[in-house]
Amino acid sequence: MEQLLTWADHRVLGGSGDPIIFAVDDASLFSLTPQAHETLCKWRKSRLVDPDKVPLADQEVLEGLRDARVLVPATRKKHSPPQPQPGQVPLSTLVLEVAQDCNLRCTYCYAGAGTYGAAPCLLDPETARQAARYLLDNSGDQKHVSLVFFGGEPLLNMPAVEAAASEAISHADKIDKKVHFSLTTNGTLLDAEIIDFLHDNQVSVALSLDGPRHIHDRNRPDKKGDGSYAQIVSRLGLLLQDSPVPVAARVTLEPDQWDSVVEVFDHLVRLGLHEVGIAPVSPVNKALLPTPAQEEALLQGFGLLAGRFVTAARKGQVMPFANILDLLGRLHLGQTKQASCGAGLGYMAVDAKGQFFPCHRLAGEANFKAGNLATGINSDKIKLELGALNRGRDRSCSKCWARAFCAGGCHYENYLRENQLGLPRGTSCKFIRGWLDIGIQTYAELRTDGAIEAMGQRLAQRAQC
Ligand code: SF4
Numbered sequence: 001m002e003q004l005l006t007w008a009d010h011r012v013l014g015g016s017g018d019p020i021i022f023a024v025d026d027a028s029l030f031s032l033t034p035q036a037h038e039t040l041c042k043w044r045k046s047r048l049v050d051p052d053k054v055p056l057a058d059q060e061v062l063e064g065l066r067d068a069r070v071l072v073p074a075t076r077k078k079h080s081p082p083q084p085q086p087g088q089v090p091l092s093t094l095v096l097e098v099a100q101d102c103n104l105r106c107t108y109c110y111a112g113a114g115t116y117g118a119a120p121c122l123l124d125p126e127t128a129r130q131a132a133r134y135l136l137d138n139s140g141d142q143k144h145v146s147l148v149f150f151g152g153e154p155l156l157n158m159p160a161v162e163a164a165a166s167e168a169i170s171h172a173d174k175i176d177k178k179v180h181f182s183l184t185t186n187g188t189l190l191d192a193e194i195i196d197f198l199h200d201n202q203v204s205v206a207l208s209l210d211g212p213r214h215i216h217d218r219n220r221p222d223k224k225g226d227g228s229y230a231q232i233v234s235r236l237g238l239l240l241q242d243s244p245v246p247v248a249a250r251v252t253l254e255p256d257q258w259d260s261v262v263e264v265f266d267h268l269v270r271l272g273l274h275e276v277g278i279a280p281v282s283p284v285n286k287a288l289l290p291t292p293a294q295e296e297a298l299l300q301g302f303g304l305l306a307g308r309f310v311t312a313a314r315k316g317q318v319m320p321f322a323n324i325l326d327l328l329g330r331l332h333l334g335q336t337k338q339a340s341c342g343a344g345l346g347y348m349a350v351d352a353k354g355q356f357f358p359c360h361r362l363a364g365e366a367n368f369k370a371g372n373l374a375t376g377i378n379s380d381k382i383k384l385e386l387g388a389l390n391r392g393r394d395r396s397c398s399k400c401w402a403r404a405f406c407a408g409g410c411h412y413e414n415y416l417r418e419n420q421l422g423l424p425r426g427t428s429c430k431f432i433r434g435w436l437d438i439g440i441q442t443y444a445e446l447r448t449d450g451a452i453e454a455m456g457q458r459l460a461q462r463a464q465c
């Protein structure tokens with residue numbers, strides 16, 4: 001007698017093509033023929049399946065579901081792999097807050113005009129060099145590490161950027177490692193000399209540009225209240241010309257702009273950006289909390305762009321929509337998450353005073369301070385603070401079908417919503433699940449056509465970054 005089977009957590013999604021089954025724990029996807037779908041619907045009603053009593057006509061389908069680990073032995077014990085802990089993972093990415101100061105006054109800035117709530121401050125070049133060495137010396141066996149120049153506006157402190165980059169290159173050379181540089185900038189201070197430096201050092205630039213002038217200028221004025229669009233666009237040609245690495249636009253939109261994502265995307269592609277990633281604003285105050293209709297508009301816009309991505313892929317083109325590329329990359333590799341992000345787990349930030357934080361977004365939150373360059377990273381402190389923030393989240397997420405992809409969401413966003421705005425846990429979950437739903441449908445459509453195979457290598461590279 002064969003042992004009884006039961007259903008593992010899964011989700012069946014309809015789409016324009018065949019239905020898809022998403023196995024939640026493995027984050028794996030399978031297309032179903034109409035006949036297999038019918039058989040599944042029939043048997044899903046039973047909590048237990050006795051293989052000895054399955055009629056011949058249904059056996060093949062149920063066998064397939066068993067191979068896919070959607071049907072599992074009823075006696076199977078669910079075990080979650082151990083979660084990585086701060087201090088156990090070598091450093092792979094260090095974000096340097098080279099300038100806690102900024103020349104813009106963006107309406108949604110979570111960093112309080114770049115200062116993170118303190119007096120404006122620049123990282124001194126010697127501390128920048130020390131940080132670069134710290135990253136390399138604490139990267140364990142990893143051959144490749146990333147150094148990220150961030151702010152405020154990092155171009156306000158080129159001496160620290162240059163010092164860190166040259167130290168990283170020479171130290172990496174000595175210990176046979178490679179460093180990849182990236183920089184997030186508002187773009188207003190770019191000049192020919194800085195652009196030469198960025199190109200010479202293959203720095204991946206993320207340019208904060210929110211779309212057409214009427215949207216960008218409302219979001220990103222300078223100190224006098226004038227829009228910054230014209231300043232950025234006038235420098236864009238030089239930055240894009242002969243860039244050895246892609247230049248990405250990093251868009252942030254306020255909720256009342258979420259119905260404009262398609263317009264924003266098209267505008268930035270027309271300007272020549274190599275990739276466009278669109279982020280809904282962090283609700284740094286209650287006025288930035290979206291209504292359900294605004295969330296719906298954002299999902300609709302993302303859905304439209306995902307649909308256009310499929311159409312382009314069928315013609316052999318890759319539409320440079322970073323959000324869908326990232327999600328498809330993870331689906332393609334079946335990458336599941338044990339932790340919501342790398343904060344404190346190989347990813348750390350150093351502020352302009354040389355103090356460590358588990359994430360650049362948490363810099364300025366005194367309770368998340370976790371050591372400094374002289375004393376090293378205080379992993380116990382990270383464990384304590386992130387542990388307190390996440391307490392009970394495992395339980396609330398364990399029933400969610402998006403858990404293998406989300407694993408609890410962004411620590412900073414959770415901190416904002418729950419600790420500062422006093423909102424209940426889970427206020428962003430509907431959007432997270434809606435976006436994953438779109439990603440899965442998109443992946444399934446591309447797989448049906450074989451288009452996903454054509455872009456497989458590109459997706460895999462992204463997911464590994
Ligand atoms: S450019 Fe960045 S740091 Fe400066 S005000 Fe805008 S969001 Fe804040």
Ligand code: SF4
Pocket residue numbers: 396397400401402403404406407408409426428429430432433
């Ligand atoms: S969507 Fe919400 S409930 Fe689901 S895993 Fe993410 S944070 Fe947890």
